[in-house]
Amino acid sequence: MYKVIGTAKSRAARVLWMLEELGQGYDHDPAGPRSDSVIAHNPAGKVPVLLVDGTPITDSAAIMQFLADRHGALTYPAGTIERAQQDSLLHFLLDEFDAVLWMAARHSFILPEDKRCPEVKSSLKWEFERSQKALVARMGPGPFLMGDKITVPDILLAHCLIWAQGAKFPITEPALEEFLTRMRERPAFQRAMAR
Ligand SMILES: N[C@@H](CCC(=O)N[C@@H](CS)C(=O)NCC(=O)O)C(=O)O
Secondary structure, rough: EEEEOOOOOOOOHHHHHHHHHHOOOEEEOOOOOOOOHOOOOOOOOOOOOOEEOOEEEHHHHHHHHHHHHHHHOOOOOOHHHHHHHHHHHHHHHHHHHHHHHHHHHHHHHOOOOOHOOOOOHHHHHHHHHHHHHHHHHHHHOOOOOOOOOOOHHHHHHHHHHHHHHHHOOOOOHHHHHHHHHHHHOHHHHHHHHHO
């Protein structure tokens, strides 16, 4: 029923991880961005793409939330206060973590060389540190962002923190280091990364 297109070294890792958490079977095409099998389903050439019985869905956050809703796990139900708080965290992470890391990547190796401004990275690192403080200030005792229950934003956050380590964006908040250690220990994460 499900086919994930996109190398596990990309944001496709989030979708692989989610499917493993949900215990759903899937096929995986580890295609790179802008490859023919990606462009066939997403004219933007971006990964991940999830094929659901052949119908493509793009954008990792939308895909993760779709899967969570469809299988009734890792999410609060739509229309509840908890779901609003969960979505709010998701959007905060997309704005303040994902977008900052993506901007740094664009100015490091994605944009054509003559369009890159590498000096923007020090400003982005400063923003990333500030956003970590803001996130920790709204986190409860855990172990997950929404308390006892793992939800979609936990996977997004853990993936962004791993991305940050690779991009040499320091994780400055001990609570986030501890969160990442816990998330990495999850068998579903390890199965997804084994791909
Ligand atoms: N918001 C999208 C972003 C997708 C995206 O930009 N993916 C990167 C790889 S992680 C990509 O395919 N980049 C190729 C490009 O921008 O040309 C998502 O979360 O899926």
